[in-house]
Amino acid sequence: xxxxxxxQMAQEQLLExxxxxxxxxxxxxxxxxxxKFHLKIVTGEDLEPIMSALAALGKIDLFNMASAMCWTRTxxxxxxxxxxxxxxxxxxxxxHWNCGACGFRTCGEFNRYAAETKPEPLLMGDGPTCHWxxxxxxAACCYACATxxxxxxxxxxxxxxxxxARHIGYLPECNYSLGxxxxxxxxLYWYSRSAFQDLVSYDLYMNNFIEAFPHHFAAFYGSGKNxxxxxxxxxxxPKHRGLEPPRDPAxxxxxFEEAREEVEKARQKKEALDARRKETGA
Amino acid sequence: MSDIxxxxxxxxxxxxxxxxxxxxxxxxxxxNAAMTAPNAGGVPQVEAHIVHGxxxxxxxxxxxxxxxxxxxxxxxxxxxxxxxxxxxxxxxLFGDFRAAETPMDASCGGCGGRGDCSFVYExxxxxxxxxxxxxxxxxxxxxxxLCTVRVGDLGFAMGAAVFMGHRLLVDTRPFATVGMAAxxxxxxxxxxxxxxxxxxxxxxxxxxxxxTDYHLHNQSKLIDSVRKxxxxxxxxxxxxxxSDPGYDRWRERVREKRQREAGGRxxxxxxxxxxx
Numbered sequence: 001x002x003x004x005x006x007x008q009m010a011q012e013q014l015l016e017x018x019x020x021x022x023x024x025x026x027x028x029x030x031x032x033x034x035x036k037f038h039l040k041i042v043t044g045e046d047l048e049p050i051m052s053a054l055a056a057l058g059k060i061d062l063f064n065m066a067s068a069m070c071w072t073r074t075x076x077x078x079x080x081x082x083x084x085x086x087x088x089x090x091x092x093x094x095x096h097w098n099c100g101a102c103g104f105r106t107c108g109e110f111n112r113y114a115a116e117t118k119p120e121p122l123l124m125g126d127g128p129t130c131h132w133x134x135x136x137x138x139a140a141c142c143y144a145c146a147t148x149x150x151x152x153x154x155x156x157x158x159x160x161x162x163x164x165a166r167h168i169g170y171l172p173e174c175n176y177s178l179g180x181x182x183x184x185x186x187x188l189y190w191y192s193r194s195a196f197q198d199l200v201s202y203d204l205y206m207n208n209f210i211e212a213f214p215h216h217f218a219a220f221y222g223s224g225k226n227x228x229x230x231x232x233x234x235x236x237x238p239k240h241r242g243l244e245p246p247r248d249p250a251x252x253x254x255x256f257e258e259a260r261e262e263v264e265k266a267r268q269k270k271e272a273l274d275a276r277r278k279e280t281g282a
Numbered sequence: 283m284s285d286i287x288x289x290x291x292x293x294x295x296x297x298x299x300x301x302x303x304x305x306x307x308x309x310x311x312x313x314n315a316a317m318t319a320p321n322a323g324g325v326p327q328v329e330a331h332i333v334h335g336x337x338x339x340x341x342x343x344x345x346x347x348x349x350x351x352x353x354x355x356x357x358x359x360x361x362x363x364x365x366x367x368x369x370x371x372x373x374x375l376f377g378d379f380r381a382a383e384t385p386m387d388a389s390c391g392g393c394g395g396r397g398d399c400s401f402v403y404e405x406x407x408x409x410x411x412x413x414x415x416x417x418x419x420x421x422x423x424x425x426x427x428l429c430t431v432r433v434g435d436l437g438f439a440m441g442a443a444v445f446m447g448h449r450l451l452v453d454t455r456p457f458a459t460v461g462m463a464a465x466x467x468x469x470x471x472x473x474x475x476x477x478x479x480x481x482x483x484x485x486x487x488x489x490x491x492x493x494t495d496y497h498l499h500n501q502s503k504l505i506d507s508v509r510k511x512x513x514x515x516x517x518x519x520x521x522x523x524x525s526d527p528g529y530d531r532w533r534e535r536v537r538e539k540r541q542r543e544a545g546g547r548x549x550x551x552x553x554x555x556x557x558x
Contacts, residue, residue, distance in 0.1 A: 029444050031456045031477070061388075096355045099462070100419070101475055103393070103405050103427025114395075123391030127401065131426070131433045132458055134392075135477060138437025139444065139456065145320055146445045157320050157438075159390070159431075176392065 007185065014082040014183040015043060017153045021084050021180060024147035028140035032095060035088055035136040038171045042083040047075060049270040050083070050179075053164035056262030057122065059255045062200075067160040069195040074184045081183035085165050086141050087174030090133035091126060101131040119175075121260060124163045126175040134176075141178050153182050156190030168267040211244060290484055294336050305371040305483045306334060308450040312443040312481070316376055319442035321435035322388070327380040328439045331469050334372035343367040345463040347497075353423070356459065361497035363459045368502060369488040370480040371452075374443060375464045377473025378436040382406075383415045385429030392430025402427045418474065423462045425474045433475060440477050447479070453487040455480055 018041045025037050042050065051071045058065025074081060091114050093107045104110040110128060119126035141157050148155040161179025171177045181190065210217050210230055219227040219234070228234075288304075289297040313330045321327065333342065343364040350360035367373060380386075387399055394401025405427050407414040418425040440456050447454035460478025461470075470476045482488050493499055 028441060029455050031458045097423070097458070098353060098355065099424045099426075099458075100422025101424035101426040101428055101433070103401070105422065117395045119391060119395035120397040123395070123397055124388070125390050125392030125430055127390075127392045127395040127430060129392045129430045129433075131424070131428055131430070131475065134430060134433050135437035135440060135456070138434040139441030142319055142438040142441030143445055146442065159322065 010185040011079060011183070014153065014185070015041070017148055017151045018082045018084045018182050020151065021144040021147045021182065024143040025086055025140045028136075028143040030136040030139070032132050032136055034095065035090070035133050035140075037137075037140060038087040038174050038177075040085040040165075040170055042085060042165070042170075044080060046270070046273055047071065047080055047083060049168050049266040049273065050161065050165050050170075051075065052266040052269065053168045053263045054160060056259045056266065057160070057164055057167075059259045059262075060122065061160075064160045064164070065199060066193060066196040067158055067164075069199055070190060070193055071161070071181070073195040074189065077184075079184040081181040083161065083165070084144060084180040084182060085162060085170055085177055086137075086144060086180065087162070087166065087171035087177035088133065088137045089173055089175050090129045090137060091175035093130035093133065095130065095132060097132070099132070102128055104128075122163075122167060122256070122263065124159050124176075129176065137176065141180070144180050148180065148182055154184070154186060154189045155180055155182050158190075164263075164266075167263050168270045170270075207244075301483065302334065302371045305452060305481055306332065308447060308452045308483070309334075309372050309374055309481050311450065312374060312446045312454070312479070315446035316374075316439035316443040319435075319438040321438055322386055322431045325380070325386075325435075327378050327432060327435060329377050329379050329470050329473055331375040331464070332372055333375060333464070333469070339367055339370065339373065342373060342460065342463055342467065345467055346459055349423075349459070349463055349466065358497075360459045360463070362492060363457050365496055365500045365502070366457075366480055366488050367460060367478075369482065369484070369500075371482045371484075373460060373464075374479040374481060375461060375469045375476055376436060376439050376443065376479065377461075377465075377470030377476040378432050378439075379470075379472035381428040381432040381436065382418075382425060382474040383413050385413075386431035387411075388431060390431055392434075393427055399429075402429060415474070423465075428475060436475065436477065440479060443479050447481060452481050452483045453489060454482075455489040 022039045022041065025039060051068055054064050054068035054071060058068050071081070092111055093102075096107050098106045102110050104113060107130075110130065114128050117128075145155055145157050158179045158181065161181060162177035165171065165179055166174065166177045183189075210228065214228055217229045219229055286300050287297050288300045289295075290301055292298065294302075309332050313332060316330060317328060319328075333339065346360045346364035346367065350357045350364075353360075385399055385402055389398045391397055393399070403411070403413070415425075444454050444456060457478045457480060460480065461476035464470065464478055465473070465476045480489060
């Protein structure tokens with residue numbers, strides 16, 4: 001007989017649930033019956049390079065940073081989630097359905113375009129993508145999410161984590177991958193993200209909001225001036241606040257290069273961990 | 283108190299309709315699962331139908347059979363899966379009404395391998411980033427290119443529906459052909475891509491263990507063959523009131539049995555009559 005720490009046991013069980021989610025992916029029904037899945041379960045310190053890559057990619061797109069913040073907080077609190085990586089290659093189609101969904105008339109044209117086109121770096125998905133394989137892939141990911149949910153494990157299927165992992169060397173066979181963080185053991189950790197709120201100030205949030213939905217803040221349209229109520233006493237002026245000017249492309253390029261360099265460092269860190277594991281046989 | 287009698291035979295009879303009504307309840311929950319499935323950004327984008335009833339299912343199956351000749355590679359898929367539509371209790375249809383007209387615009391690269399959405403927009407008629415879908419292409423099954431993220435979200439919806447179906451222990455599977463035919467018939471009118479999910483609660487899962495030439499050799503065809511053949515076979519019969527060879531043969535069997543029981547002696551006539 002023994003007494004166990006319930007929280008510790010729940011944390012340890014995350015790996016078992018990840019295995020069940022992997023089974024759900026492989027068991028999921030397919031339209032095509034032809035999609036092959038590639039799966040990895042990442043735990044512990046092997047999560048660190050992925051978190052680094054996420055933070056780097058956060059310089060390009062904010063949603064990557066949101067994920068990085070959530071990962072980092074729970075990891076350093078000592079309750080790291082287990083990550084299930086789900087990938088597939090939908091960049092080649094041997095369906096020959098010639099359905100047109102991809103934008104090409106035939107699967108042959110699609111495959112030729114895919115063979116001739118090198119995807120740009122740091123994409124979320126290395127297109128083109130066969131949409132029927134894409135449907136099967138997503139349905140399988142949904143099976144994994146639902147399996148985690150039925151086991152009362154908080155989770156959120158993420159483009160960001162899947163992309164970050166792929167860019168540092170996980171699932172090299174795949175043109176697209178999604179990450180499914182399982183845990184930490186609390187309700188809806190990956191939603192209502194307090195870790196993300198710490199990053200985004202009220203002013204930044206509202207500025208984005210006004211830019212995205214200017215009509216929501218618009219004053220009388222008939223004035224012909226398209227006046228935006230952008231502050232509390234908006235009538236006191238300046239009245240005509242336009243949209244922010246587009247970001248300087250040079251700044252965007254520079255951020256992209258920074259992200260690339262940092263992702264490369266994260267890749268090296270992952271390779272070092274792989275090498276150490278190989279040495280120790282772990 | 284009333285009694286609800288359920289029997290899946292004959293199809294579409296009152297007792298079978300009782301069963302089908304139960305499947306409809308499952309189907310409704312499956313649609314709800316699809317509507318609340320995970321998707322990119324929580325954006326509403328899925329439309330759905332629940333199609334059921336003899337007339338509706340036959341119309342869908344016939345359209346699939348018609349479409350078989352449109353594409354030689356999919357010929358058998360359309361024909362085999364049309365049989366499954368007929369055998370199903372109901373058909374769920376899911377479409378993504380944003381897949382062509384209002385992409386995610388996330389520059390994900392999934393459509394064309396570029397770090398922007400130009401692959402899709404360059405292949406459409408647009409004005410200020412608005413895609414004009416008022417005149418969709420008719421020469422392909424699916425008017426692409428489509429947004430990869432949106433189609434992925436449709437996949438999540440489909441997966442959630444099927445997952446729910448499996449939890450409710452109904453047989454279910456997603457199909458491309460069903461969606462393509464449904465689209466031709468006007469279902470999911472706002473979606474460029476439609477997926478069909480067939481649902482059934484029969485003794486035998488209608489979507490697995492499919493014999494070859496299934497469009498020619500399936501349960502409905504075999505039953506129809508019985509109706510066809512038997513009508514001819516019975517015509518060898520005469521007027522049963524005057525001549526009945528089966529009855530004569532039965533009397534003979536009874537006599538033989540009695541003889542065996544009596545150790546080879548003929549049965550007494552009075553006993554024979556009584557037993558007969």
